[in-house]
Amino acid sequence: MASKGPLLRCLSRAKTPIPRVRSLYQPFSNSSRTQTDGVFRALTNERVEVPWVEAFRKQQAQGSEPQQQSGQPQTPKDRDLSPRKMSDSYHSVVLPLAQDPWLLDTYMNSSGHIRIGTILMDLDALSGVVAYRHTGDSVTTVTAACDRITINHPLTEVCDLQYSGRVTYAAGGSSMEITLQVAKAPQAGAKVKPEDVMMTCQFTMVSLDPGTKKPVKIPAIKPETEEERRLFDQGEKNSKHRKDLLQRSLLKETPNDEESDLIHAIWQRQLKYHDPNDSLRKPNNVHFMDATKLTTASIMQPQYRNRHQFMIFGGYLLKQTFELAFCCAASFAHTRPTFVSLDPSTFQNPVPVGSVLYLTATVVFTDPPVVNAGSDSPENGETNQTRIQVRVDSKVRDVEHGQAKPTGQFNYTFTVDKDIKVMPRSYSEFMMYVDARRRAKRVAESVQEGQTDSGKQERVTE
Secondary structure (H helix, E strand, C coil), X not given: CCCCCHHHHHHHHCCCCXXXXXXXXXXXXXXXXXXXXXXXXXXXXXHCCCCHHHHHHHHHHHCCCCCCCCCCCCCCCCCCCCCECHHHHCEEEEECCCCCHHHHHHHECCCCCECHHHHHHHHHHHHHHHHHHHHCCCCEXXXXXXXXXXXXXXXXXXXXXXXXXXXXXXXXXXXXXXXXXXXXXXXXXXXXXXXXXXXXXXEEEEEECCCCCCECCCCCEXXXXXXXXXXXXXXXXXXXXXXXXXXXXXXXXXXXXXXXHHHHHHHHHHHHHHCCCCCCCCCCCEEEHXXXXXXXXXXXXXXXXXXXXXXXXXXXXXXXXXXXXXXXHHHHHCCCCEEEEEEEEEECCCCECCCEEEEEEEEEEEECCCCCCCCCCCCCCCCCCEEEEEEEEEEEECCCCCCCEEEEEEEEEEEECCCCEEECXXXXXXXXXXXXXXXXXXXXXXXXXXXXXXXXXXXCEC
C-alpha cells in the first residue's frame, strides 16, 4: 500500500469532518458558477455518495485493497422481488444550458456544438440512477453494455435539455435494459415532441452482490400499456441478439463462406497492387488499417469514480472512447466526421481508480467497402459520402504496469463527405473487418425492420 501524501496525512489528523455540498443547482450570477466533474451536478450528487477523502480514510483504516471483496454475501435474503412497473423507475432531469452560461462551458465545444462525449457521461450516470430506483441500494449495479446510441435529430440551438429514462426490460434475472432519451426540454406541463428528441439509447445494467460480486436476481418488469409491451418485447429481442452474437463470435467460430470469399478477394486485390505485371495500383483514397490507429494512456483519477468509490464509472469511459474515436475518424478522413451511432459495445472488466487506462482506436470498416461481397450493395463507382466504423479497445494495468486486463470494446459509426476506404492486411485485421461488417449489416437490417431510423439521420457534429 502506497504511503499517504502530505495533504492526506494532514486531512487524516483533522477532527472536523469536511462538509458536503448538497445543492443540486445554483442559478448563474457573476459570483456563482455551477461546478461539475463533467457530469451534471444533479446526477453527480446521486452518483457519488461521499467525498473521496472519506472513502480513502475508511479504506486506509480497514487496511485492505479497494478491489477486494469480503467474499461473504451481503444482499438481504428477504428482498422484495415482486414485479415492478416501468413508471416506478422513471427519472427525469432538466439540464439548464440556456439558463447558465458557465454550465454551458462544460458542454459546448470550440465549434459551438454540444459535446456528445459529455452527454454520454450524463446518460450513463442517469442509467445508474434509474437502475437503483428499480433494484434498491442493497445491490451493486454496474454497466455491462451499451446496446445502441442513435442520433435522432441534430441540436441546432442552445436550449435546456431534458434527460429521461426508465427500466424497460427485466425478466427476473440479474440484468435489466434501461431506455434513455435526450430531448429539447418542453414547456411546463407539455410533452416532448418527436422532432425535439435528439438522442435515444439503451444501456444494459447487471446487479451484483456487494460482498461476492456475483450476479443476484432483481425484480422483473410488468408492462401495462401497449407502448410498454412494445418496449419490453424490444428489450427481450435485444437480449436474445446479444446472446446470439456471443455464440457467433469470431473467437468461437470461423468466418462463414461469404466472409471467407471476401477475405480472399481483398487479399487478391492487395497482390495486384504490388504485382509489377499488373497495372492496378492502390488508389490514394484506400488506406491500410494499421495506419489508422490512435492510442492513448491516462491515469484514472478519483474525480471520475462511481458510487462504489474505487472504480471509474462507465460514462467517463464512454466519453474518452468517443472522443478518441472522433479523432481517429478525423485523422483518417482529413475532414470533420459526423457522429451517427454507438453500436452495441461491452464493458468487460472494471477500471480501478489509480490504474492506467490504455485506449486504441482503429478504423475497421468503411461503407461502401473496399471490395464488395455477394450480399453487399453493388458498387456504383465513387460516392460522396462514406460511413466509417471505428473500434476502440481498452485495457487497464496497475500503476506499476503489471498484467493488463481488457476492459471493453466500443464501436462508433461516423460519416464523412468524401470517398475513402480502409483495407486490412493481417489476419487479426481481417477478423476485425469481418466483425465490423457484421455490425454494419445488423444496422441495415434493423432499419428495414423499423427498429431504428439510422439510415435517415440528419447531420450532427461532435
